[in-house]
Amino acid sequence: MLTQDRPTQPEPELWHQSSTNNQLLLNRPITIKAIVTPLWKDEARQQLQSQDDQLSEQLTQLDTQVQQMVGELSQHTIQIVGADNSSVAETQSQIRSIQVQAEQRKNELLEQKTQVLQQLEQIETLELGEEVEQGQVDSYFYIKQGDHLIRKMQVEVLLRDGVIEEIRGEL
DSSP: OOOOOOOOOOOOOSEEEOSSOEEEEEEEEEEEEEEOOHHHHHHHHHHHHHHHHHHHHHHHHHHHHHHHHHHHHHHHHHHHTTTOTHHHHHHHHHHHHHHHHHHHHHHHHHHHHHHHHHHHHHHHHOOTTOEEEEEEEEEEEEEETTOOHHHHHOOEEEEETTEEEEEESOO
């Protein structure tokens, strides 16, 4: 059986030797921070409001689905009630199980909704010009003997309205 050779992506070279020094390629997290501006506040509010709206919609859908499922099971039980009383108890057990699962999911969604509303409140307390953490990205970098590893690991990118304003730390 013949196999076709496929080109492969080169792996990043983790250890690079040159005539002058040895280097090691490492991965580091880079913290992304944003300067609070009126535009940043508006965008953050819109994003959180959208999340809140989606959670409200999911809660409504959950209630509707539970009502439909309970209604269908109840209707099915009424149709066969004369045949076997054990099916009534089984249906009631299924209904309770559905309601318990739905209540658990509803509590999860309500908790997420509470967190979003708290974040909305926090946005209002932020001062213009304040720096807030937005998240992290990964970056590869080379180190060599004599480098200060801690300083090389502590890199931040500061954004103002999505534009890089400053890169802090040793690259």
